Amino acid sequence: MIELAKIDDIGVHAQRLVRVPKKGNKGDDDFRAPFFALGLLLAGYRWTSHAPPLHSLDDSTVSARPEDLIMPALELDLFLCRTDNFGVLLHDPESGETASIDAPEEQPILDALERRGWTLTHIFTTHHHNDHVEANLALKTRYDATIIGPDREASRIPGIDMTIGDGGDFTFAGHKVHVIGTPGHTAGHICYHLPDDRLLFAADTLFALGCGRLFEGSPADMWSSLQKLMALPDDTQVYFGHEYTLSNARFAVTVDPDNPELQARAAEIEDLRERGGFTAPTTLGLEKRTNPFLRPADPGIRAHLGMPSASDGEVFAEIRKRKDNF
Known part of the structure; x- marks a missing residue:
């Protein structure tokens, strides 16, 4: 069953597109087919109202492909904080619970909460x-919000209430x-x-088209971490922390020039980016x-780097080194 809530001016943005959840359905083709054209227009940028839509009807490779999309029952709002940090709000309309993914800057988050x-x-x-x-701390003081964060960095997370580590699970609004x-x-x-x-x-x-700099870890650490993420389903929608995609794209083509x-x-x-659009989310x-x-x-890529016999970890380390100096 599909619920299509109010949409104001599809050509500009969609306020809400909600899938009544059917947990465990991997394909959900019954959802995607009726809204294929809408997916082309809104792919990866369903609920934000602070930038133009990611796709026109002939766009399919900037972010998520329509056939990859699984629309969650949760609502999301995407916006910029600071200079290039993404702010993301995750909202459950039934319970009213709302989570901020990180807290880069107070005012843009407050503005998004008020707007929605x-x-x-x-x-x-x-x-x-x-x-x-x-x-x-400012958001915790204002809303008495519960702050969840990594157990290995608990002493460095302001206001943390709950620590969690690799493999841990919790429930947010039943999800x-x-x-x-x-x-x-x-x-x-x-x-x-x-x-789900x-x-x-x-x-x-x-x-999108990149990975984080290695401030506290080694190339081997990051490559191991990325392999964990690569094991998730291909249709997983990925929201990332910064709008670095243009720079990442310019670098990527120097490493993988024969990838059409x-x-x-x-x-x-x-x-x-010239039109001011966002590149989040992407898909795995x-x-x-x-x-x-x-x-x-x-x-x-190996041939271009002159590393045909190197391990995957060694090739990754070379790519990361080149990006650091790009």
């Missing part, structure tokens, strides 16, 4: 960097949340995976096909 008429109940912290926790430990960017970085909703909040571990899907995606990203399937950091086993 939502009340903040949780903050899901991914790691301790200031641009992800700056607004923790299972599974925590994946992803050290590399920081020693205790975690990602939040909602398996096909959602992954990857923060600074996995970006990457070339097409990079060109569309150039156009999208799209990243596996175009993100060089997930493709160290690819023979073309």
Whole structure:
């Protein structure tokens, strides 16, 4: 059963597109088919109202492909904080619970909550960097929100109420949340995976066409973390921490120049960013096909780097080194 709530001016943005949940359905073809054209228009940018839509009817490679999309029953709002941090609100319309994925900056989060008429109940912290926790205490004071964060970084997370680590689970508004430990960017970085909703909040571990810098971990740490994420279903929608995609695309084509899907995606990203659009979310399937950091086993990349016999970890480390100096 599908519920299509009020949509104001589809050509600009959709306020709500809600799937009545049927947990465990992997295919959900009965949902996708009737809204194929709508999916093309809204793919990956369903509820935000602060940027133009990601796709026109002939776009399919900037972010999620329509055939990859599983619309969650939860509502999301996507917006910018600071300069390039993504703010994401996750809202359950039945319970009224609302989570902020990290808390990069207070005012944009307050503005989004007011615009949507939502009340903040949780903050899901991914790691301790200031641009992800700056607004923790202010939001906790205002809303008495529960702050959840990585156990390995608990002493560095302002206002933390609940710690959780790799393999841990909790429930948000009746939705299972599974925590994946992803050290590399920081020693205790975690990602939040909602398996029944096909959602992954990857923060600074996995970006569209990129991955996070290694501030506290080794290339081996990050490669191991990315392999954990790659094991998730291809239709998983990935929300990441920063709008770095244009720079990532320009780098990616230097490492994987013979990948036609990457070339097409990079060109569309150039156009999208020129128009002020966002590139989140992406899908794991799209990243596996175009993100060089997930493709160290690819023979073309190996040949281009002159590393035909190296291990995947060694190729990944070389790609990360080149990106650091790009």
